[in-house]
Amino acid sequence: MSKLDPKAARRWAIRAVLAAVYLALAVILFVTGKGHTILVDNKADPAGAYPALKAAVVSIGRQKPMEFYPGDRDKFVVKGQRHRIRVKPLAPGAQEREVEFRLPLGQDMTLLSISKLMAGAEPWIEVFVAPTVQQMAAERAADDLANPLETFGNTGP
Amino acid sequence: MSKTFDPRKFLADNLVVVIFLVVTAFAVPVSGLSAQFIIQELFTRIGRNAFLVFSLLLPIMAGMGINFGMVLGAMAGEIGLIxxxxxxxxxxxxxxxxxxxGMPIAVFLGWIAGEVLNRAKGREMVTGYILGFFMDGxxxxxxxxxxxxxIPIRSPAITLSRGYGIRNTLGLDSVRQSLDNLLAVRIGPYVLPLATYMVIGLLCVFIIWFRRTKLGQDMRAIGQDQGVSHSAGISVERTRIIAIMISTVLAMIGQIIFLQNMGNMATYNAHKQTGFFAAAALLVGGASVSKATIPNVFIGVVLLHLMYIVMPRAGAQLFGEAQIGEFFRDALSYAAIAMALVIYAWRKRANAERARAGLRGGEAAAGGVK
Structure with a gap:
């Protein structure tokens, strides 16, 4: 077996390190820059387990605070996985709550219920899939079943 | 040795710049646009376009003319953005x-372009132009x-309704003006995208540094005479490929900066005119096919875009139709490229004639047009 020239070995090692750094940088940018939509929801439990907040100011991270009234749903678009939500009920004497949470990396949209959060009900944060996306996925799945032989550049027999 | 000012030589050297200055000087007051609006637009457009124009410098330095193949880099940038x-x-x-x-795609495409252009020596510009059309396909x-x-695409929002392929227009809301707004500084009535300017400044520093490196010196030597460079032991073909690769990578980054400022992307057309606009800006700035400097980039971007800003309004004021101004500015941009190419050919011929005259013992060859 021929021995690798030390110069060439060093060169390949440097290249491998550079490639690893490149990939690591891409991963860091992805993880820290991935956008998530948080739908903040202030609805009461249909079964009556917890009520909606009468009025509350909600802020996530350094974003502009928003006011929520019963039945409201609004969105915050955030970057990265770790965030802090602050819910400040406007009722006199009500206690403010601040919670840190982590979003799943692969999910674009999550539903955060402040009424559940304030009532201590779990889970107050859930993955949310928009109905249109669900519908599109179902249509595509049906289409794939109907045309199982379809390939790129050829619609099949 | 004292130098006397020769107006004919000055005009020949700066014909494109002078024509643009005259046309714009006429169009600015006719347009009726305020100085504040024009200056703000210029600040924005310098940030948007300068990086793309800079990507043309290295191939010119290496004697390969204007790299119309920079659209390959623009395409790589667009794929990265998608x-x-x-x-x-x-x-x-x-x-x-x-x-x-976009980087590995741009490097790969740049390498292909460099290999192709090495097989088309002396016809690099037209080859690069056609290569751009081929790669567009x-x-x-x-x-x-x-x-x-x-290639998996997760978001139904960017795919065509049939389920594959990207929509004709891609909204770049997620990255829209993110670099411009990263460090937007207000000076009086003007907002300056300082972060974008810093990126452009870094590129200027890189180019100045690069010209002094061994590779940069090699490129300049090749740009002056390939035969002599080869005899001096410089790997001409490899150096030319590197010049095109760097140019393609810079064009990729330039296109990303350009598109983040625009905020949306015409998926199948955004790159098509990139090479043309960048070349026009550089040539309007006083560069030639064989010589281009950093000041040429800034002068060119300012002059060309000054004309782009004022011409539609000037057309509307003069003829009651903004479209006439649009046609006029496009025609002038193409004319700038054509004129620069003609002047380059004329200079080359004039220099050859002077050299021959010098050999015959007539006028000294040293006085040739540069």
């Missing part, structure tokens, strides 16, 4: 991620058919 938007990466992270995705194949089919 992936960044699909993966939902926001802000400057999205731009950096798009650059990382490949780009369409990838983006229109493979994305969403072979």
């Amino acid at each position: 992936i960044a938007v699909d993966w939902g990466i926001l802000g400057v992270n999205g731009l950096a991620f798009a650059s990382l995705v 490949v780009y369409q194949l990838v983006v229109l058919y493979m994305m969403g089919y072979i």
Whole structure:
């Protein structure tokens, strides 16, 4: 077996390190820059387990605070996985709550219920899939079943 | 040795610049636009376009003329942006991620372009132009058919209704003006995208540094005489390929900066005119096919875009039709490129004639047109 020239070995090692750094940088940018939509929801439990907040100011991270009234749903678009939500009920004497949470990396949209959060009900944060996306996925799945032989550049027999 | 001012030589050297100055000087008052509006637009457009124009400098230095093949880099940048938007990466992270995705594609395309141009020595510009058209077909194949089919695309918002292929217009809301707004500084009535200017400044520093390196010196030597450079032991073909690769990578980054400022992307057309506008800006700035400097870039971007800003309004004021101004500015931009090419050919012939006259013992060859 021929021995690798030390110069060439060093060169390949440097290249491998550079490639690893490149990939690591891409991963860091992805993880820290991935956008998530948080739908903040202030609805009461249909079964009556917890009520909606009468009025509350909600802020996530350094974003502009928003006011929520019963039945409201609004969105915050955030970057990265770790965030802090602050819910400040406007009722006199009500206690403010601040919670840190982590979003799943692969999910674009999550539903955060402040009424559940304030009532201590779990889970107050859930993955949310928009109905249109669900519908599109179902249509595509049906289409794939109907045309199982379809390939790129050829619609099949 | 004292130098006397020769107006004919000065005009011949700066004909394109002078024509643009005269036309713009006429159009600015006619347009009726305020100085504040024009200056703000110029600040924005310098940030948007200068990086792209800079990508043309190195191939000119290496004697390869204007790299019309820079559209290959622009396509790589667009692919990077499509992936960044699909993966939902926001802000400057999205731009950096798009650059990382586009980088290997740009390097690969630059290498192909360099290899092709090495086989078409002396005809680099037209070859690069046609190469751009060819690669546009490949780009369409990838983006229109493979994305969403072979290359996974998660977001239904950016795919065509049939389920694969990217939509004709891609909204870049996730990265829109993220670099411009990263460090937007207000000076009086003007807003300056300082972060974008810093990136352009870094590129200027890189180019100045690069010209002093061994590789930069090699490129300049090749630009002056390939035969002599080869005899001196410089690997001409390799150096030319590197020049085109760097140019393609810079064009990729330039296109990302350009598109983040625009805020949306014409998926199948955004890159088509990139080479043309960048070349026009450089030539209007006083560069030639064989010589271009950093000041040429800034002068060119300012002059060309000053004309782009005022001409539609001037057309509307003069003829009651803004479209006439649009036609006029396009015609002038093409004329700038044509004129620069003609002047370059004329100078080359004039120099050859002077050299021959010098050999015959007539006028000294040293006085040739440079």
